[in-house]
Amino acid sequence: MAATINPETVHDVQGVPVHNVHRHDVVIVGAGLAALRAAVEASTEFDVAVVTKVYPTRSHSGAAQGGIAASLANEEEDHWEWHMFDTVKGSDYLGDQDAIEILVKEAPVVVREFEHMGAPFSRTPDGRIAQRMFGGHTKDFGRGGAVLRACYAADRTGHALLHTLYENCVKNGVRFYSEFYALGLVVRDNVCRGVVAWDIADGGVHVFHSKAVMFGTGGHARVFRIASISLSSTGDGPSMVLKAGLPLEDMEFLQFHPTGLYEHGILVSEAARGEGGYLVNGAGERFMKKYAPEKMELAPRDVTSRAIQKEIDEGRGIDGKDYVYLDLRHLGKEKIMSLLPQIHELAWKFIHVDCVKDPIPIQPTAHYSMGGIPTDNDCRVLADGKKEPVVGFYAAGECACVSVHGANRLGTNSLLEASLFGRRAGKSIVRFLREEPPFPELPADAAAAAIDEVEGILASSGTERAGAIKAEMQARMTTDCAVFRKGSVLEQLLKEVSTLRERYRKVRIDDRARDFNMDLIEALELGRMLDVVEVMVAGAINRAESRGAHSRVDFPKRDDTGWLKHTLVRRKNGKIEFDYRPVVITRFAPKERTY
């Protein structure tokens, strides 16, 4: 149990001015869908602060386009059991079925609450929330065709939901600390006591002392060169968790979205295929018929990305190059402009293609982190990755691993997971705080490690540029750890990663000022990315099978005897240690996965 608070000493943190020590019941790090949904929930009863490195509406949830899954059955017959089957099968049977059952059963409530909060969903003719098709979402336990399950606001669903949550946080009086970069967690004796952060605008270390900390820090796919995700999605949360000596789960599973704008990696929503778009190779053929004869372009993302990569690798890209076409022309201008306006805009602005007239060049792009911080179904972070929660520490959304996505996430399940488990985290925190626990004691050296890290970089006389290390890391990840992976290549890559980590110790920045020092922030972010990359690559080497998004050419088959289990990884005394946790299977026994 948490120690009692001593009001005399609580604000006495070594090296941090008193006015930089803040106290809130709840401190949430991040400001995407998971974080803000938790904030909306907890702020109805308690004092909530959100600490975020970008202004809340800049969070990457806003870039999500296609929809949020829920079996509302507004457009046609649908059932949560069907949604559950699709999610389990989509996960390549690595998703925990108790958590998935929660996800699909509560989905309609979460979506309707968004509507009640004001989200501008597109509507059916009779005024209900409109729904569209998405990859891997089917009727009748996969026996029927694609089902209309993704609730949407044109192709700006993430934007619409993120702004709705921000607006409701404003309404509830949530306190925002915008442009504060979290540096570390304060966990002692298995009790979370707060977060240390850097005030980007003015410079300076701040300590946030709280009864509950929640991480909704987002994904880490930015470790790849070709990536759909924002420059800010650098794995800060998972890295802080590793540094606190806690484990991460299933870090080897990283989703590659099939359709990134060529060379930019920018997302072209699966809604484009949901509305009927084709994938076409250099020979002008709809090649998905070879890989997913029934579901074609609406096969799940791992299957589709592998198909595209295989076409490219075997010389059937457009003009033999490393891209294929996403062809929307047959949909016609009216449908494109009303249902996929943002895709039209992005293709035009970024690669100067008018998708009404021309096909869009696309390639797989690093997109979504299935792995992350292990939590139980109430979003409590697990100290051992299995059972034992860290008191007062919660996580949800892409940074977490509950695990509902297993080895491969279905499209539209991410907005759902982030908001649904964000809401659960909020409720869980409320239950915890209603018992009126005292503020845990804040250790005097709470900020020591963070201060050392920042001051070390600011004063470094090293020789390495962060930009150069980052570019090498991202390039190597995209060539060696992407859609197809191979043991010998990964082994080499892991050595390279340790060299990069060595070089990072000598990182030097040009900007020595304290105010708005983005040179410092980018160097810090690189350190976090290297932490994440190391466990991701080590995990990819360790998992000697192919499952979902993790595809090993030297172990091409799924191995349920050896590997139907979650990976837990932690750093202990500089070494990487693995442990495992069984998959929760309740309704659907693993079967061969075809589409």
Next chain:
Amino acid sequence: MAENEKRKVTFKVHRYNTGGRARERYVQAYELEVAKGQSVLDCLNEIKWKQDGTLTFRRSCKSGICGSCAMTINSVSRLACETQVLLLGSPTITVEPLKGFTVMKDLVVDMDRFMEKLIAVKPYLITKTPTPTDQERFQSPADRAKLDGLYECILCGACTSSCPSFWADEEYLGPHALLKAYRFIADSRDEGRKDHFEALDDKHGLWRCHYIFNCVEACPKSLNPTKAIAALRRELAKERIG
């Protein structure tokens, strides 16, 4: 030009940075070889990562959706991430912070006031009728269509930065806040007209706009704040006549 050809471009960046010296304003030129498809943000990143780490700007999604990287590029407020350098057709690109905002450092401006003005219009759905349980509120596609062109705002600041009325009156709410207010006034589900109007009916609010239309030109999302402001005035007139 050929597919892989690069062109030499000079970026003249307006800086406000200590650079180890006393804080001062100055223009710094950087030269880069730019390829087709490279955006202004790609180039600023390349400068930061390879030439000069002190160059400071905001950025995040690099997909034109987060609104972080609005700045003044060749005198026009734009998102750096979706502005292709070679399409500007100029060997020299001038990059400045958003006009009318307080500069914090280089291309970074203070957004706090901008956000406070947004909050002033009570930017959320206000309802009085109890929400239905186990069901969404219904809204016809025609009513929903009234929100198109309003809900897409990414709060980048390009409109407000381009607005002469804002340059003249820093208390002016600005087109972004007024557009947001109309997003809720226009929503068939909203029952809080009076609450939203409260902050608007003021000389620094709805009546400060002089229909100059700069905001329309500046909006990277092709939204029309001026039209929204005109509609708000009509609605407010109706409200007064009652």
